[in-house]
Amino acid sequence: MTNQHPLSGLIADYQKSVHAAVVLMQRSGIPMPFSSADWIEMNLSPYGELEGGIHYFKHGAGCKVDLASGTVDFDFGERGEIGGFDAWRLTEYAGGRLAQYGFDTKAVLDDCFAAAVTAGFLVGSGYNQYYVADLPRVYATDVDSRLPGDNLPPQSQDRVLALYAHCFLAADLMRKNCKNLDGKWEKRGRLSRNDNIDIKIYFASWLGYLRATCEGFDELRMRILLQENRPPEFRELLGKSDELGRLMKRHRESLRKLRNSVFHLPADVSAFRDFFDADGERLLWAHELHQAIGEFLSEYRILCQIHYLLHGRTGELAAQRKRSRRRKIAA
DSSP, X not given: OGGXXXXXXXXXXXXXXXXXXXXHHHHTTOOOOSSHHHHHHOOOOSEEEOGGGOEEEEETTEEEEXXXXXXXXXXXXXXXXXXXXXXXXXXXXXXXXXXXXXXXXXXXXXXXXXXXXXXTSEEEOSTTOEEETTSOOOBGGGOOOOOTTXXXXXXXXXXXXXXXXXXXXXXXXXXXXXXXXXXXXHHHSOOOHHHHHHHHHHHHHHHHHHHHXXXXXXXXXXXXXXXXXXXXXXXXXXXXXXXXXXXXXTTHHHHHHHHHHHHSOOXXXXXXHHHTTTTTHHXXXXXXXXXHHHHHHHHHHHHHXXXXXXXXXXXXXXXXXXXXXXXXXXX
């Protein structure tokens, strides 16, 4: 078993120190990378100071942090993992405590490490990165840097932010693409054959992702989530959440059927035809619904940013700003 291996204690202590270093980095305003390449390209001073006067040194794909308990040096994995190590890093971490971990010399540890790789206890991944074979990987972006009593989830684990990123932003992009082609039609009085095809795709995708956003809103049980699983200041969104819930119900079934026809092979076009009945009422409703969802999620994200700032979670705040800049550049 894992805890019976001679290296287990040293590896566990090393990984605990890496985790502590990453938490400290996050709380000191350093955004966590999604990959080793992301870390290498990050515009961060090589030398700096973290909370509590702790010094760090950024190097290549990794970082050395002088924790109060001792120095730990680690690399981010190819996908942002933080649990990787090699024999050299374990030796450096142990320092003068090698004997406490059961190793008389560095050579003895090296031999034990090589045997562990041969036996399959350790598995390699990327350049000089090894992991315990039967343990799950830990990713930098998933590290929880909250203090006790802080019930706003880490940014990467906040399902409301996930709904915004994975569903609403897709709907918003498709709607913008529609508007752009609609503006071209108004200017020229016609669209090319390809533009006509594209605008139909964008339009259908917008409504499909809009429905997916509504489904996520229902699945999250937004009112209960705001009341019971978020800080008190988020309750100011309850009124908007209730209004949004009522608005979603108005043509819920028609939008659901249309969504199914968008993301599944339709048997006929009746879902599209039915949605556009009633003299365009449902289309006006869809635009109103999109606007209301956008305003709600925008206010939610602002409350998150304020909370990150007030609770020392500046690494998450920096990461959010970094993603916003990337989206602006892409646009």
